[in-house]
Amino acid sequence: MARQKIQAPKGVSEYVPPRSKLFEFVRECLIAPARSAGYQLMELPVFEDTELFTRGVGESTDVVSKEMYTFTDRGDRSITLRPEGTAGAMRAVIEHGLDRGQLPVKIWYSGQYFRAERPQAGRYRQFYQVGIEAIGLDDPAIDAEVIAIADSGFKAIGLKKYRLEITSLGDAQSRAAHRIDLSKFISTLGLDEATAARAALNPLRLFDDKREEVRKAMLKAPLLIDYLSDASRAHFESVKSYLDALGISYLINPRMVRGLDYYTGTTFEFVHELLGAQTGIGGGGRYDGLMQELGGQELSGIGFGLGVDRALLAAEAEGVISQDGFVADLFIIPLGDSAMVKTLEIAMQLRSTGKVVEIAFGDRALKAAMKAADKSGARYVVVLGDEEIANKSVELKNMNSGVSTSVTIDSLINAL
Ligand code: HAM
Numbered sequence: 001m002a003r004q005k006i007q008a009p010k011g012v013s014e015y016v017p018p019r020s021k022l023f024e025f026v027r028e029c030l031i032a033p034a035r036s037a038g039y040q041l042m043e044l045p046v047f048e049d050t051e052l053f054t055r056g057v058g059e060s061t062d063v064v065s066k067e068m069y070t071f072t073d074r075g076d077r078s079i080t081l082r083p084e085g086t087a088g089a090m091r092a093v094i095e096h097g098l099d100r101g102q103l104p105v106k107i108w109y110s111g112q113y114f115r116a117e118r119p120q121a122g123r124y125r126q127f128y129q130v131g132i133e134a135i136g137l138d139d140p141a142i143d144a145e146v147i148a149i150a151d152s153g154f155k156a157i158g159l160k161k162y163r164l165e166i167t168s169l170g171d172a173q174s175r176a177a178h179r180i181d182l183s184k185f186i187s188t189l190g191l192d193e194a195t196a197a198r199a200a201l202n203p204l205r206l207f208d209d210k211r212e213e214v215r216k217a218m219l220k221a222p223l224l225i226d227y228l229s230d231a232s233r234a235h236f237e238s239v240k241s242y243l244d245a246l247g248i249s250y251l252i253n254p255r256m257v258r259g260l261d262y263y264t265g266t267t268f269e270f271v272h273e274l275l276g277a278q279t280g281i282g283g284g285g286r287y288d289g290l291m292q293e294l295g296g297q298e299l300s301g302i303g304f305g306l307g308v309d310r311a312l313l314a315a316e317a318e319g320v321i322s323q324d325g326f327v328a329d330l331f332i333i334p335l336g337d338s339a340m341v342k343t344l345e346i347a348m349q350l351r352s353t354g355k356v357v358e359i360a361f362g363d364r365a366l367k368a369a370m371k372a373a374d375k376s377g378a379r380y381v382v383v384l385g386d387e388e389i390a391n392k393s394v395e396l397k398n399m400n401s402g403v404s405t406s407v408t409i410d411s412l413i414n415a416l
Pocket residue numbers: 083084085086115117122123124125126127128129131132133259260280281282283284285286287302303304305306307308309310
């Protein structure tokens with residue numbers, strides 16, 4: 001009797017060939033600008049002590065209150081699959097004393113993140129991010145650089161139909177002044193108990209409420225951007241003028257609410273036009289109190305997380321990437337046992353120079369092997385038999401033009 005098939009858990013994003021090549025391309029496009037700007041890799045665990053997120057990300061957030069994958073491990077510890085990367089990165093910076101070295105600490109990371117959300121197109125329970133964090137610098141120029149790095153990644157993919165939205169959440173003084181007026185305003189709305197409790201933890205959350213009546217009411221709410229202290233306003237003005245100088249256009253969205261509680265000062269989101277409901281392809285901002293909240297020094301930070309899954313969907317929606325163009329440089333068809341030995345040798349040599357080389361394995365007839373070569377989309381094909389080995393020369397067939405050229409085995413690398 002056939003056993004029942006097992007399927008992937010609901011709502012996870014996964015990539016298999018041929019689409020996985022597009023995923024790889026998109027992820028690499030998002031990472032490359034960070035590397036070029038001197039950010040260094042951090043590889044961190046996908047699970048952490050639950051308290052890292054309750055303290056770091058904030059209990060008023062959906063992420064912490066509803067969406068964490070939390071379990072008790074065999075040692076009776078509360079463990080959570082990371083819903084985001086910043087808290088873990090700060091934990092590691094503190095734990096490894098990077099904050100005691102040269103500042104700013106500039107790191108990048110990429111990997112899987114987990115949020116128990118209701119799955120839909122572009123919203124997954126396991127998804128991928130590429131992120132960077134720059135710690136220990138208040139200079140508004142680094143805010144602009146961080147935003148520019150994200151923008152370069154999206155541009156490298158070829159994306160055009162997205163916009164950058166920015167705002168400032170100000171410093172503690174700005175937020176305190178605003179909070180008094182906002183809380184006063186909210187208390188007049190007659191909200192249900194749960195919403196009022198949420199607002200008490202972080203009144204800004206109400207700007208993000210999806211219910212029509214709350215949204216309508218919040219249209220009249222006082223905006224934080226009108227409460228910025230002189231220092232916060234000057235910082236934000238400076239960020240904007242750097243972005244202007246870099247030719248990065250932006251829209252000021254004073255109602256933007258990031259889904260995580262640690263944000264302060266400059267915050268931003270990249271929004272794609274063609275993605276339907278899940279339009280955020282990336283976001284980030286400053287988090288000037290987070291290090292201290294997690295037991296570290298009083299150091300500021302800024303960073304972003306870019307959604308690799310959504311950037312890929314956006315690229316497909318814009319039609320800027322296709323599966324073509326990602327093919328092997330050479331496909332070798334060996335005829336017989338001794339030819340296979342030589343083929344493996346040649347393939348290893350060429351691969352060590354960065355060429356992508358595939359081999360026809362198994363006892364296939366030449367015709368079937370040629371068909372496989374054709375299907376693989378390889379740029380060139382070579383048939384290697386005893387005669388070719390004896391003559392140290394092969395016919396290199398260009399699969400595009402159909403033209404074959406005689407080349408020596410030693411000069412294959414140049415011919416490719
Ligand atoms: P975030 O806005 O929560 O920020 O996530 C960043 C990006 O991850 C989003 O813009 C979106 O593209 C993607 N994303 C989030 N949730 C999902 C999901 N369920 N399915 C698919 N994609 C998703 C952060 O996580 C911050 N740690 C970013 C940051 C770094 N801020 C400062 N430093």
